[in-house]
Amino acid sequence: MIKANIILKSSSIFTAVNYKKISGYVVISGSDIVGVFEGDVKQELIGSETRLYDLGDRTICPGFCDTHTFFPGYVIEHLGRNYESVCNVHDLEEMLRYELKNNSCGEAVFGNHLPEKFLNNTEVEKLLENLFPEKPVVLFKAGHGTCVMNNAARNAFGFTPQKCNAEALHKIMSIYLNDRNFIDNEFIEYMKMLNSRGVTSVKEMGFDDYYGFTNVLKDFDNNDKLSVRISFMSQPVAEKTNISYGQKMRKVFQSEFVQFAGYNQMTDGLILGMEGHLMEPYEGTEIYCKKEIDYEQLEREVLEADYNDFRFTLHSEGDGAFHQILKIYDKCKKVNGKLKNRHGITDLELTKPEDEKKMAGLGVFGEIYTQIYKYDTYDNWVKDYENMIGHERRCRYLNYRSLIDNGVKLAAATDLPLLLPSVPEAIYYGCANYCKDKERQINIENTISIDQMLCAWTINAQYAVEREGILGTIEAGKRADLVIFDRNIFDTPMEKILETEVEMTIVNGKTVYKK
Structure with a gap:
């Protein structure tokens, strides 16, 4: 024996x-x-x-497997020097002069956790221009949603201090993702953080061709330095879906620790910003979606990927986007009525039962962010969504129960760094539906059981990355x-x-x- x-x-x-x-x-x-x-x-x-x-x-x-993570966005919080403790402009100047002296060979100067009082500050803006007339400088506030920057950075990177969302930052990724002195250590710490939360696999998002980070993945894999299994997807941002890149990555990465998983793409936006695409207008308006969505172009990219046997995940917040995505997937290759290639939908904030049944029939899996209720109080959740989409739709918001009952296979995700993976949090906010105030449970009829939640983090998540043959069960x-x-x-x-x-x-x- x-x-x-x-x-x-x-x-x-x-x-x-x-x-x-x-x-x-x-x-x-x-x-x-x-x-x-x-x-x-x-x-x-x-x-x-x-x-x-x-x-x-x-x-x-x-x-556990987190099916939607974004290391290139997570690591921005650690990019450059931490300015959290800076009290005044004089101290900021001293720290920047140190950067000027010691970072003379760097392509750009970055910083993080700059206090909010230095944003929209003409004195700080003049300081950056005087100290760095030619070298790009970007100092992010915590969360990297806003920043201060000089003109050289505006011209080089194409984003603004008020618009620093992840997609806008793609031009700086080629800098920090190729700084091996920085990125290798950050990636090691990232894996340690995931392991401490029980995460052993992730599906990672990378913009376009990952801006060189695949070299890091290859080196770590070759040297047995990975403690997390990585399935990575390409999200087109600066270019359209690049099939030849996917074909190359599929050949390069064939180990049990790194594989190319296909493509990811946004569709609609936040419901509270009226950018979620709804089937019926927003409450008290004639607006279905403020965001322009080119579903025809999206369909062309999905069908091209599907033709070449690549998978796609598409984001859906409103029930209108959900319906349109399923129409696209319905045109993909099928075997015995189900999709040949394993496509998915992420977010799934607002769905209708008839489309949930169609999703299950096609074999499309769902990625759900079950910790999301931690971000606001019960009263705010109810008030904001009642005002925006009315009582009936608010009551079926995040209806994981209906999705499962209609046969959809749900996989756990966090959209890290939006959330950090935590199965206890997923249970508390997704099985009990408590909110930030931890007092009342919202939409309790939409909850799932602890067993179902654990399956979402294990076997279903491995199904989403096509590893259920070797992972996901004991x-x-x-x-x-x-x-x-x-x-x-x-x-x-x-x-x-x-x-x-x-x-x-x-x-x-x-x-x-x-x-």
């Missing part, structure tokens, strides 16, 4: 094969799961090198990507669930995080 490297014993094992919890033990040998067994550990499995963990009732799960032959919570997550009262932490994360049979 095989001698195990690791044995994890617990009375709360969630395999994600079904909703049954097993009291027993998981046996790991090398990078694989040998099996999960009920009852007491067989002594013949234990050798001199075996590590046996008796975990009591602490829950064991398959490793069963013999699967790779040993596992997470252990510090308690029984099923028996924890909801008011205590946010106190839950990851105790250990295992990737490919190796412990990559331990509390």
